[in-house]
Amino acid sequence: MPNDLNQTQVSVVASQPLDQLKRGGAKIKRKKTRDYHELHPVVNTIFSVLLGIFTIMCVFPFIYVIIISLTSEESIVRNGFQIIPAEWSTDAYRYLWNVKDQLLGSYGVTILITVVGTVISVLMISFYAYAISRPQFKYRRFFTFLAFFTMLFSGGLVPTYIVVTQFLGLKNTIWALILPLVMNAFYIIIMRTFFMKSVSESILESARIDGASEWRIFFQIVFPLSLPGIATIALFSTLGYWNDWFTALLYIDDPKLVPLQALLMKIEANLEFMKQNVDVGLMQQSLFDTLPQDSAKMAMVVIATLPIAVSYPFFQKYFISGLTIGGVKE
Amino acid sequence: MKKIVSDIYKNRIWLLMVLPGTIWLLLFSYLPMFGQVLAFKKFRIDPDGFFASVMHSEWVGWENFKYLFSTNDALVITRNTILYNLVFIVLGLVAAVATAILLSELVNKRLSKVYQTGMLFPHFISWVIGSYFVFTFLSSDRGLLNNVLGWFHIDAVSWYSEPQYWPYIIIFMSIWKGVGYGSIVYLASIVGIDRTYYEAAMIDGASKWKQIKHVTLPMLKPLMIILTIMNIGRIFNSDFGLFYQVPRDSGALYPVTNVIDTFVYRGLMTLGDIGMSTAAGLYQSAVGFILVMITNYIVRKVDNESALF
Amino acid sequence: MKKKLVLLLALVLSIGTILAACSSKDSSTSDKGGKDGQPYEIKWYTIGTPQKDTDKVFAEVNKYLKEKINATVKMQQIDWGDWAQKSQVMINAGEPFDIIFTNGTDYVQNAQKGAFVAIDDLLNKEGKDLKNAVNPALLEGNRINGKIYGVPTNKEAARQTVYTFNKRLVDKYKFDLTKVKTLEDLEPMLKTIKENESGITPMATFKAYLPYDYTFNNEMPFAFPIEGDRDHVVNQFDTDLAMSTFKTMHSYYKAGYLKEDAATSKDSWPMDVENWFVRMGDSQPYADLLWSRSAKYDVVSVPAEEPTTFNDSVSGSIQAISATSKNPKKAMEFLNLLNTDSYLRNLVDKGIEGVHYKKNDDGTIEDLPARIDKYNIPTYSIGNFFVLDLYKDDPKDKWDKFKEFNEAAKPAPTLGFHFDSDPVRSEIASITNISKEFYPALATGSVDPEKYLPKYNKKLKEAGLDKVLNEIQKQFDDWKGKQK
Structure with a gap:
């Protein structure tokens, strides 16, 4: 199985035996650091600028969200959302300060489920994906299919709800926020591809001859070798847990267990409800007075997004470290 | 029988590794699939809980599927869904791979990191907020775009009632939101490529472009194929928010924004029929499943090792 | 390939049966409470943002209820925006609870699906006082196929x-x-x-x-x-x-x-x-x-x-008893008390006197800050308005005016007629989509009706408008015939 990758390289270096070439390349690397890798300066500048423009387009809405969060509510109602608001205000953040207990609690819940969930998730997915990536595993195609099939056919909302609440009894527990997101067929398949590509049997064979158990091989050889892949899955999983609000909507009634994004979505949904049911507010103005306004919602977006977005470089470290691993592989 | 036992014994380590995941899949994915029979039933609630409800509900055959095909709209929504998804699959793949390669090639690594982080931002912004953002540009009276048009003495466009622009807007928004996230997995894959391959190519005198063409892309190929196969499986599903929130549910735009998911959502709002929503989901999954099987079959014929299974 | 599918199917089926067996056992054993003298706990889901002081107030409520009807109540609020989806999932899942807030088409559809207990008999016994207190138009308007499936909030019945x-x-x-x-x-x-x-x-x-x-x-x-x-x-x-x-x-x-x-x-x-x-x-x-x-x-x-x-205005707020309730009688006893007992009604609505609100000498009340911060409960979704204390700045004849308003109102042509859309479900799904496409633009004047109304009607016809019209007429005539 690992041979298919080598085949593709043969076309590049058909004139010389592969091994020799590799060794030669490695020598050069030691002498000269990586400038073989560099783009032509002009090309580099062009692409830097192009990607820069796209990045600005990506970040801009976020800046815009920050601006709205600093716009006075009155100004939003009168003029809508503006790039440069007619009237600035920090009311939104003052509102958040007033509900800081709930916010801090939600932060705690989010961080807890993200950390615990990601760890469990990465372990379970790696085990599963590694096993189905090994040619020795007789039933690998069946288990690949078993995972893949769930990507297309799901049980639907109500049956899943029954399993989680009535069968597993997880309603209003922290596990209801963690377990339903632990596995994901998409990640399994990606991880399988990573393992197939970056962990060749030849490396493992020598370890096996030395008498290492498969578990030891997994943790001591496979895991470090596939760090970029694992970092990817960990990142996806982290993002998944951090951004998740739907499981909380379904399984959590207790305000103490509501994660941050769910809190944000609640505000969004409540604002929507309020707009559609103006007559409810007519009877009892105070009900909707205590609901946050648009600007507060944006302020929530800011504080819910910023921490996770700036934690991305942490994962990047592992992508970069993959570079060096590639070098020491042989 | 004996052979099976010995096979299982021989594979015990691997089976142990897939065991936790398998239990999870059975519990959280396969068990609830039991509910799919609702697609063929007229759902009635039984006091003894959901299983009793499912058991005692009356079989109605294909009745629940009928609404998906009964009108002229059925054609439009199917066409929209498939065409958008085809564009998303192709453009999404090209954009994600190109971005990943460029990011990995940029000389200034720090800049590359900043870009990567920046491009991930749209992933965090829900479509509801994304739609506010689009609205500031496209709002007919206060929108930025119309202001700009005004400077050039071009008549204001009432964007939310002009369907001809929307395919582009939708595609752009989809790429905008997905590229950062989509390129991560390719980036990680590129980083995992053994550097010696590039060095070898270098010695061979391969230009940067050739290196990309003959080393990077072939190395990414398995991943590209797998991800594409998986996307094909979801070709009948669409990102609800992108087609509902972003066009602000504007009726004039339905001819180009109504997809299966939005059609089902709107259609069942007044009915709240769980049988019909299950039927829609089953239809989407079944088509996806068949398409994946076909694609996988073709891939296997051409290149056995790249196939999914 | 085929083998795999068969294997998979067998697997799914076998766990399905195991699960079904488990769940049926489950429902038979959990039928406890309310017997052997223990107070029965009534689980009540209602709309609104969960409040901090709910437990505190309901400790008082339960003290009172234990004495009166030997029951306690666990009220769980579900946030405004989550309500529609969450309540629907809970109902479809057959989750065990006793009372749930519902309204409008949700009420009608869920009643037609069998989610609620028909309360006609209960209203004659446990809910007798309640039946006398509630405006008859509200009860009549909420009949579905001749039966009442929920207790409407006694408030304005007209629109x-x-x-x-x-x-x-x-x-x-x-x-x-x-x-x-x-x-x-x-x-x-x-x-x-x-x-x-x-x-x-x-x-x-x-x-x-x-x-x-x-x-x-x-x-x-x-x-x-x-x-x-x-x-x-x-x-x-x-x-x-x-x-x-x-x-x-x-x-x-x-x-x-x-x-x-x-x-x-x-x-x-x-x-x-x-x-x-x-x-x-x-x-x-x-x-x-x-x-x-x-x-x-x-x-x-x-x-x-x-x-x-x-129909809309009489079904704006309803408490329905779930088909999964283990003790519908107790639930009705509670609803009866909630809608007729001024102390209980005000307690659930306004909180504890002296903590959440204060009473003035003339019998009117004023909110204290704690009510807004910690116990801000929606009034309309709880129960009878007419036993509520008036606020200090409320007009003294507020409830009389409500009564006058209700009495002056004329019944709408279809008051009490609830269409069963089952025979024309596909058509309704298409027509809803078409209506969403055209109606907002036409009704706000954004497009020229000379051009768009004919187009709209043509599309409606193609989607089976006439079939639905006939079905509605048929069911309406049936219903009308039974009224006399």
Whole structure:
């Protein structure tokens, strides 16, 4: 199985035996650091600028969200959302300060489920994906299919709800926020591809001859070798847990267990409800007075997004470290 | 029988590794699939809980599927869904791979990191907020775009009632939101490529472009194929928010924004029929499943090792 | 491949059976409580943001209830925006609970699906006082196939759509509101406002009013005329009235009286921002007072229709007893008490006296800060209004006016008729999509009805409009026949 990758390289270096070439390349690397890798300066500048423009387009809405969060509510109602608001205000953040207990609690819940969930998730997915990536595993195609099939056919909302609440009894527990997101067929398949590509049997064979158990091989050889892949899955999983609000909507009634994004979505949904049911507010103005306004919602977006977005470089470290691993592989 | 036992014994380590995941899949994915029979039933609630409800509900055959095909709209929504998804699959793949390669090639690594982080931002912004953002540009009276048009003495466009622009807007928004996230997995894959391959190519005198063409892309190929196969499986599903929130549910735009998911959502709002929503989901999954099987079959014929299974 | 699928199928089926076996065992063993003298715990789901002091207040409530009916109540609020989806999942999943808040089409559909207990018998025994206290129109209007499936909140039973004006501007230009009867009558005023008040949008975005009683809602074509032939369903969009009204609206739109993005606008035009001249809303006694209070400037309303009792207006708030309730009798005993016992009703609604509100010497009450911060419960979704204490700034005759309003209201043609959409589900799904495509643009005047109404009607016809009209008429005639 690992041979298919080598085949593709043969076309590049058909004139010389592969091994020799590799060794030669490695020598050069030691002498000269990586400038073989560099783009032509002009090309580099062009692409830097192009990607820069796209990045600005990506970040801009976020800046815009920050601006709205600093716009006075009155100004939003009168003029809508503006790039440069007619009237600035920090009311939104003052509102958040007033509900800081709930916010801090939600932060705690989010961080807890993200950390615990990601760890469990990465372990379970790696085990599963590694096993189905090994040619020795007789039933690998069946288990690949078993995972893949769930990507297309799901049980639907109500049956899943029954399993989680009535069968597993997880309603209003922290596990209801963690377990339903632990596995994901998409990640399994990606991880399988990573393992197939970056962990060749030849490396493992020598370890096996030395008498290492498969578990030891997994943790001591496979895991470090596939760090970029694992970092990817960990990142996806982290993002998944951090951004998740739907499981909380379904399984959590207790305000103490509501994660941050769910809190944000609640505000969004409540604002929507309020707009559609103006007559409810007519009877009892105070009900909707205590609901946050648009600007507060944006302020929530800011504080819910910023921490996770700036934690991305942490994962990047592992992508970069993959570079060096590639070098020491042989 | 004996052979099976010995096979299982021989594979015990691997089976142990897939065991936790398998239990999870059975519990959280396969068990609830039991509910799919609702697609063929007229759902009635039984006091003894959901299983009793499912058991005692009356079989109605294909009745629940009928609404998906009964009108002229059925054609439009199917066409929209498939065409958008085809564009998303192709453009999404090209954009994600190109971005990943460029990011990995940029000389200034720090800049590359900043870009990567920046491009991930749209992933965090829900479509509801994304739609506010689009609205500031496209709002007919206060929108930025119309202001700009005004400077050039071009008549204001009432964007939310002009369907001809929307395919582009939708595609752009989809790429905008997905590229950062989509390129991560390719980036990680590129980083995992053994550097010696590039060095070898270098010695061979391969230009940067050739290196990309003959080393990077072939190395990414398995991943590209797998991800594409998986996307094909979801070709009948669409990102609800992108087609509902972003066009602000504007009726004039339905001819180009109504997809299966939005059609089902709107259609069942007044009915709240769980049988019909299950039927829609089953239809989407079944088509996806068949398409994946076909694609996988073709891939296997051409290149056995790249196939999914 | 085939082998794999078979294996998979076998697997799924086997766990399915195991699970079914488990769950059926489960339901038989959990039938406890309420017996052997222990107080039964009533689980009650209702709408609204969960409050901090709920446990505190319900400790008081339960003290009282244990004495009165040997039961306790666990009230769980589900947030406004989560309600629709979450309650639906819980109901479909057959989750065990006793009482749930419901309203409108949700009530009708869930009752038709068998989610709620028919309470006719309970109302004659455990709910006797309640039955006497509630306006009969509310109970009658909520009959589905002859049975009542929930306790309606005894409040205003009728709806009256009104045009509401910004009083400052009305006074400034000395408009004569007594002349306003229809949409067309607004024209001269709108013109004046448009010409003279730059910061004001003459019409806050609303959908043009048509005098119909709707089988689903105002977007859908199916309607019974309130005046004239009240016994036959029509396609409201195929009437001259719709054409002329939408034309008027379109001329207003073209004149710039409405926002340009009216058709897609999600603005709710909050009262406290004074940027509008006329709007449309549903009124009730002393609505102007309430509106003016929240707006912090005066508003004045002119009726667009007579007060009428619609299915919608009688099903605005209902407590239904779940089919999964282990003790519907206790649940009814509680609802009975909640709707007739002034102490309990005020306790659940306003919290604990001295903590959440204070009582004045004249019997009126005032909120304390703790009520707004920690126990801000929606009044409309709980129960009977008429046993509630009045606020200090409420008009003294508030509840009398409500009663008068209810009595003056005329029943709508289909009051008590609930259409069962099962035979025409596919058609309804398509028609809903078509209506969402055309209605908002037409009703806000954003498009020319001469061009779009015929197009709309053609599409409706293709989607099976006539089949649905016939089915509605058939069911309506059946129902009407049984009424006599």
